[in-house]
Amino acid sequence: MSDQPLASTLGALRASGYPDRTVKQEIAANATARLRAGEPLVDGLVGFDQTVLPALETALLAGHDLILLGERGQAKSRIIRSLVTLLDEAVPIVAGSEVNDHPFHPFTPAARRLVDERGDDTPIEWIGRDQRYAEKLATPDIAVADLVGDVDPIKVAEGRYLGDDETIHFGLIPRHNRGIIALNELPDLAERIQVALLNVMEERDVQVRGYSLRLPLDLMVVTTANPEDYTNRGRIITPLKDRFGSEIRTHYPLSIDHEVDVMVAEAVLPDSPPIPAVVVPTFMAEVLAAFTRSLRMAAEVNQRSGVSVRFSTGNYETLAASAVRRAVRTGEESAVARPSDLPAVIAASMGKIEFESFEEGREVEIMTRLMKRSILEVFRRRVRGADVAGLLDAFETGLEVTTGDLVSGRELMGQMDRIPGLAAVLAGLDVEESPAMAAAAVELCLEGLHLSRRLDRHESDIGYTYVQG
Template identity: 45%
Template sequence: MSYHSLSVSDKLNITTLGQLKAAGYQPESIKDELRRNLITKMRSGEEVFPGVYGYEDTVIPDVERALLSRHHINLLGLRGQAKTRIARLMIYLLDEYIPVVEGSELNDDPLQPLSRYAVDLIAEKGDETPVIWLHRDERYTEKLATPDVSVADLIGDADPIKAATLKLPYSDERVIHFGLIPRSHRGIFVINELPDLQARIQVSLFNILQEGDIQIRGFKLRLPLDIQFVFTANPEDYTNRGSIVTPLKDRIDSQILTHYPRTLEIGKRITRQEAKVKEGQEIVSINEVTEDLIEQIAIEARQSEYVDAKSGVSARMTISAYENLVSAAERRALLNSEERTYVRLADLYGVIPAITGKVELVYEGEVEGPYIVAMNLVSKAIKTQFLQYFPDPEKLKKQIKNKKNPFQKVQTWFGEHSLDLLSDLSDKDYQNRLLAIDGLDDLVEEFHPELTGDEKFFFMEFALHGMAEFSLISKKPLDKGLQFKDLTDSLIAGMNFDDDDEEEDDDEEDFGGRRRR
């Protein structure tokens, strides 16, 4: 029976070097270990990076090729593109347990000891050297690169306290206090935001990546460290805060470019997985249209002239927005002592704080202000998604003048009335106000006859917001909600079916159902 065919319990029963040899154990580098387990997963059809969506045909194949090639990896992409998540999932390509010399600081392999401590212990005890088992979770180390990170943090330094305690001179390597990288021997070491690391610190990584050497002050050390390095970097950092020095970049074997979700469906899948909807919030019912709108906000932000494209719009924005949306509806239900509630389109304006804190604005955006930019993004998302469920008012204007305008009855009602749709209205008041609008119920019935109950009221409100975005009616924010009313005469006059330069009859009706002068 081979060592790798042993069960976990059989392995954990091995407690000495002699028993380990008898079991047929042979040293294996971490890159070979990752490769072996990756091949096993791929042959069995098991998902290698579960929970990472949208990368099935792009990033994940690149990562798999890099691991098969035994490469160090740099994941290059904007914020919120699952770079760190991919690195953390590599843990599951490690063996569940590996043998380590007991008491070793450097996770020494019993058959290939690295540290002075392990070498001396094996020389003293031989096959009776005690062996412990290290779980794969303990073989993953992650460090966020910041300007204050030092060589001592990563590599190590002479420890005067250890020298005094052991009564050893500084020339003895046993006084070294090893940093994070040597302590990650036989593991995965991740440096997030690599460009933020000072250039002189990046230089200290040269030999480790190339030869496995480390240099600590005046010590002559050659420790053939066995580490799988994974770096993450944001292209924005190259101009804002620093860069990856060229010699280090040359020693990173594979640089893999990440990206944002390329479809709205993938974005929704990620948001659903990551959003933390707490116990008790199940009183809120959410429909797919609202989820689409949240993802559409991110799409609009990534295309906005006011948002810094180099900085990107993190997937964390839609996750936070989803959580805020649920909480906005929950808060309304609590204020009205309702046991359940259905999400409203106006709840979408409760996600503004999730947007303003997640987008970096260019100069023009700063002039507008983050709140105005966020409101505009919500408005654009509503306008885009409105066309998925109702006819395009812009195209209707170009059609023949006698064709029925489905929005006309609603517009006519707003010629004499206005509607204050407050955010904290009870469900009953909310529904009554929507039902009071002539033609609104009929409009939804015409295009979505299958809708009933709460979902139908949601679409009635959706129709109002969409009409406002296409300037069929006006929408104005109030302190506690929104006000819908008729447009000014000047705006109405501009909404004609025909070109301005064509002559019209005095009694001809315009798109809003009003007489033109």
């Protein structure tokens, strides 16, 4: 937007040199400017740089309607909503238009009549980005009237004929003309409604209660779908599939690092006084990421429902909250997440995963097994090469270490005084010298050694006791 005053009449708009372009041309131009400046089209995406983003950039530059295919929690909604930022800050419409008539190309009878009567003195209004974006969750109960429109009985009662196109009360799509329409879960839309959408996207000819209505709408249509619905059950009518210029497939994070980055970016941790400062060590975030990835590959889990990144993010928040609980109960100054907080994660996430029907009753067992596998994976990767002989020798001479979700870091470390080589093990996990951070690293080492069958672990009144086997 320039600093010049916005035109208030049709004549002033023409004199200003306002570009006459479609919404897709507008988005392509703004996307081009952003890419040329080295700015991302979508903020906050992780791991999509070589996969999703190139396809999205190409589709927008081509001016295509889009369909995003992906499981739940794959940033489809974030991508769609980010497209709003590629619209101009404000665009002109004929004053009072219900369907955002372009002043240069009005198509509703009221707008055409106003332009014919007033000419260059036709009043102009400006609308912002938010008024040009609509998002709708597709459900089977949606009617044509909701999306396109219907006869308005009040207008008929005022004296208009049913055949008069001014009796129409416009629906969601026409009211966001010259903008972006987003339909989530498109396969859930009834086929007869998909036919109406087909006409809106291509033929621009819509029938409302037998009355044929010509709607030369200027829109970008963006939809989402689950790949199974889209490709297997075939619930999107074939002609409608053909109207989408580009199909973009999303995916879950492809690496542990990307999963961790998403968790850290999306999680909202408790931080209001008097809550202690929260720290989630990187190796604990890696355990959660490995746990999520294990669930995505597990045969016991119904993979059709997916394991969302929201699952990882929620687990990250639960892990942090369990650490806060311990800090509050034990008086620690900082809340540092430890492996003893992981049972709280399993308990909180049980209802978020859909297991295969033949695994009923074994959910806790399965998740506990996968969590142990994740701990062992991170332990082997992070502590590889570290000399743990001094730690094992201490257990050989009778050392016993008891820990739990309510054992403070200082209390835990007080049980492990003067163990040769412990500092080197902690250095391999890149932790600070504070008792709470050291306790988190020690717990990971103890649990990793137990899962490697080099230490035994017995349940105690306050948690677990590690001893030499």
